[in-house]
Amino acid sequence: MGKPIIYGMDRGPTVRAVLLTAHAIGLDYELHEIDPHKNETKTEEFLKKNPQHTIPTLEDDGKCIWDSHAISTYLVSKYAKDDSLYPKDLYKRAVVDQRLHFESSVLSPRMFAFGAARKSTDPQVLENARTSVLEAYDFLEKFLGGNEYLAGDSLTVADFSILATFSTMISFVPAEQEKFPGLCNWLNRLTQLPYYQKANGDGLQRFMEHIKKLASQ
Ligand SMILES: N[C@@H](CCC(=O)N[C@@H](CS)C(=O)NCC(=O)O)C(=O)O
Structure with missing residues (x-):
């Protein structure tokens, strides 16, 4: 299984929210730059990953998920050593x-x-x-x-x-x-x-x- 891939530009707040989560849990990830201003969210290849063509998008173990909030809670639930960042209570x-x-x-x-x-x-x-x-x-x-x-x-x-x-x-x-x-x-x-x-x-x-x-x- 390869590293989780975060697609997006780190200048965007929603991408940065996911990066904060990734760093907090010590995730070994790759950031693939996708620039909406260059229409890179609208390529055939990217639309297959995310038909809503938004960044951030996460690809993990061949599966994709988007929306920064959903990505962050997913990453904590799957990779964090405990539930403190997204409590189970x-x-x-x-x-x-x-x-x-x-x-x-x-x-x-x-x-x-x-x-x-x-x-x-x-x-x-x-x-x-x-x-x-x-x-x-x-x-x-x-x-x-x-x-x-x-x-x-x-x-x-x-x-x-x-x-x-x-x-x-x-x-x-x-x-x-x-x-x-x-x-x-x-x-x-x-x-x-x-x-x-x-x-x-x-x-x-x-x-x-x-x-x-x-x-x-
Ligand atoms: N609520 C979403 C917002 C995502 C979003 O709208 N991202 C914008 C950049 S801030 C985007 O991808 N725009 C490019 C497009 O729609 O093609 C999230 O938190 O991820």
């Missing part, structure tokens, strides 16, 4: 799942909506999008409560999923320490992870360079 798991769905259905869409609103000529559109992002930050602050991590007192894949997106969003809509103290402390805590730079920091930097390049075209 039903309530704890439901809390992690809720945070993952929050990333997918609230946080990420609001990030993309903000990106789209930046192109609007109506300043109110951008202001509304900013308010909506700040409301999402406020939800996260409340999810944290007094805990160190988003789904309680230990690190889970929910932290990785939200970290990858949140660390990207704050370049566009900063989260002020006074307004979101728990969230800012959480971010600082996670950036200290030994694999943070390789799994998220480097790709995030490439993302920012890519955005700058697009803006200058």
Whole structure:
């Protein structure tokens, strides 16, 4: 059996979420670069792996799975030495799942909506999008409560999923320490992870360079 293959570009938040999980569990993986901007997700070969043509996509033992949330929970369930990153306890798991769905259905869409609103000529559109992002930050602050991590007192894949997106969003809509103290402390805590730079920091930097390049075209 070969190494699991992660298809995607590490500048994308959803790919970085999977890389954080892979590094946390010490997975020996290969990253195959697939660039949607070069239509590489639409080749016949890639569409056979993932008809939805999204990255990240994982190929493991000849089988494919996509959506960063599904990939991360699968990798932990299959390869992690214990269940701490995706607990088997039903309530704890439901809390992690809720945070993952929050990333997918609230946080990420609001990030993309903000990106789209930046192109609007109506300043109110951008202001509304900013308010909506700040409301999402406020939800996260409340999810944290007094805990160190988003789904309680230990690190889970929910932290990785939200970290990858949140660390990207704050370049566009900063989260002020006074307004979101728990969230800012959480971010600082996670950036200290030994694999943070390789799994998220480097790709995030490439993302920012890519955005700058697009803006200058
Ligand atoms: N909810 C999905 C989102 C995946 C997604 O939409 N990925 C985008 C890049 S951020 C993509 O693959 N776009 C290329 C395409 O649709 O062809 C996940 O978490 O994996």
